[in-house]
Amino acid sequence: MDRELLTNIAYVCIITKCLSRFPQNTLVGGVTAQNEKDGETARVACPLLCYHVLDVTVKDNKVTKVKAAPILSNKGDGACAKIVHALKWHYEDSRVTYPMVRQGKGGPWKRVSWDEALDIVAGELKRTKVVHGSQATCILVGGGSIMGGIAAMYSAGTFSQQYGCDCHTHGETCYVVRVISHNITLGCMLSTDLDPATKHGSMWFWGTNLSASCPPVVPRIRKKKKEGAKLVVIDPRRIPLAKDADLYLHPRPGTDLALALAMINVIIEQDLYDKEFVEKYTVGFEELRRHVAKYKPEFMEDVVNIPASDIRKAAEIFVKNQPAAMLANLGQDAGPYGFEFHRAAVILHALVGNIDREGGMLLLFPWTGWVGGSAFKLVEGIPCAGDYYIYPQFCQQGSTACFTEPLLEGRPCRYKSLIIVGYNPLRMHGDTNMVRKALEKADFICQTDIQFNETSEYADVFLPARVLLEKRELGTLWGTFDVDQLYPLEKCIEAPGEALDDWEIWWRLSERFGFSHWKTYEEAADEILKPLDLTLEKMRKEGPWYPRTGSFEKWKTKPFDTPSGKIEIYSKTLEDLGYDPLPTWREPPETPKSSPSLARLYPLTAIDFRSPYYVHSRLFDCPALRKLEPEPLAEMNPSDAQKYEISDKDMIVIESPRGVIEMRAKVTEDIMEGVIGLAMGFPEACSNVLSGASDSLRNPVIGSDRQRTYLVRVRRKE
Secondary structure (H helix, E strand, C coil): CCCCCCCCCCCCCCEEEEEEECCCCCCHHHHHEEECCEEEEEEEEECCCCCEEEEEEEEEEEEEEEEEEECHHCEEEEHHHHHHHHHCCCCCCCCCCCEECCCCCCEEEEEECCHHHHHHHHHHHHHHHHHHHHHEEEEEEECCCCCHHHHHHHHHHHHHHHHHHHEEEEECCCHHHHHHHHHHHHHEEECCCCCCCCCCCCEEEEEEEEECCCCCHHHHHHHHHHHCHHHHHHHHCCCCHHCCCCCCCCCCCCCCCHHHHHHHHHHHCCCCHHHHHHHHHEEEEHHHHHHHHHHHHHHHHHHHHHCCCHHHHHHHHHCCCCCEEEEECCCHHCCCCCCHHHHHHHHHHHHHHCCCCCCCCCEEEEEEEEECCCCCCCCCCCCCCCCCHHHHHHCCCEEHHHHHHHHHHHCCCCCEEEECCCHHHHHHHHCCCHHHHHHHCCCCEEEEEECCCCHHHHHCCCEECCCCCCCCEEEEEEECCCCCEEEEEEECCCCCCCCCCCCHHHHHHHCCCCCCCCCHHHHHHHHHHHHCCCCCHHHHHHHHHHCCCCCCHHHHCCCCCCCCCCCCCCHHHHHHCCCCCCCCCCCCCCCCCHHHHHHCCEEEEEEEEECCHHHHHHHHCHHHHHHCCCCCEEEEEEEHHCCCCCCCCCCCCEECCCEEEEEEEEECCEEECCCEEEEEECCCCHHCCCCECHHHHHCCCCCCCECCCCEEEEEEEE
């Protein structure tokens, strides 16, 4: 496969050269408006990197007001509760604000100067490189939504290249799986057009709960439904939007790929596909026709737990109500066959010509690559962890799901030193107990974060970073829709103590190795933005950049960026790498059907779900947010609750083959029988204690760990 195509895969932000601009308002980046009573107001990217641009008012170094900026992409939306409360709280009284080092392995923490802390880190990394080789050091970078941003990720990548070590990011269970599958199939990212002014034939939310991930947008969706768009929700949980839906389907967890293939079968068998588009712009249709013959709805209804008539109805709504805007995000990314599902979803859109059409699915090209991750490049001769070729070769970085093997097994090399940046693997990585054993094997761990967390127990050095409105960054607001915005995150308040921007931490560490690095944030931002014909000042003056170009159906004049120049329904690229060239359904491991003996001991299938008030492992110590959702809940169907003699609000014990946790039961008809939904991220009851990350449970193509669809048992706590 062409090397340029391999390195042209998006990770964080896909921006085109023909970016369009928002209508301008007088308020732009930085402090722009003053009011003696309220303070100073700035327009900034949401520092949680959600979907919105915000107007934030600050007085006496405190946030007093937060609202969504009155610009096109925010039209009619408000600001969500988590950002309002998070910014006003701003980690008050829960921060580490000075560099800290351990006094002996596992000993008490001691405050030191930045020079002393960085000298220790540099000394340990140099020792590791001399004694074990540069491949014995690994950098783990978490979600940029709290810690980082584009400049920070570039700086991490630049350091890893010059040092010569592997750099891992946690994209295999969020976003990147979509990017890879879309690029293999049609050469760029396929994004959802939910622009406020857009008209739709139908809107599809497939394993995506906007009421939790982006609550301010939900009224927009309901408004679009009133204007005539059909609404389809597919989820094992009856999420709030399901109650407004024209069609709600609840597939058995882990069977979304089977459902998509059954819909493809209906479209082809009933001759509902767009023959002209398929003939001109795709390859592999005849192979697909033969392949999906075995996925008739009548054959698949027992697999997905949905009547064949409803599967056919879904396919007919999809065909007859175009353009279709479909969001299939984290619910699929973290599932057992997320990669394969996203390939099938692209094929669904291709069959009806719903490619780069306003109100449907957009192509973000011509594009210049992945702005937020293009500093990550595989270092020659340095093996990436895991036996999964596609993720590192296409993303130029390692899969975080696989970082435990080098520590536990020395496969394909043995890690000795870790740099963990903005990532808490003891809460966000599958199989917490396995991760704990892996961290115990490291000789040295340097952690950069905002506050101590579970991972800090194993750290030798802690470097405090700035957060939220204390920092300057380039914000990628990828949020919910994949139609990424780009806008600066401006410094609006002073950071406490000696906390630094995380890009500056990388630069100071680089100096101790003689590595090149930028000298100022402005220099870094302008160099990063240069391929887009942007500068930091230009973006501040002209407002957010928004890659919904207003130019549609670009495939009429430009071939798809694939080896064939067409949408590759049948992927020769995957075939050559030893993978299925067409999406193929297999029963996931560890389900009642695939593991009946285990299911006799662990009869329920567990999934997790996110809260509207927290972000991954963050914000749980914000008092105002804890009042809104004070404890983790386990959702159970009344039939299951009755079977196990559990009442609503009982404390229950939940156990998998890997661990045990306790949560309070929420008995509700809004979840399928045989399924238990677990609130994710809570420190007192981490669902990943139960989830799996062994090779047998990983996605066979990209190696993502199993954070959804695994077996558990429950009992009432005595």
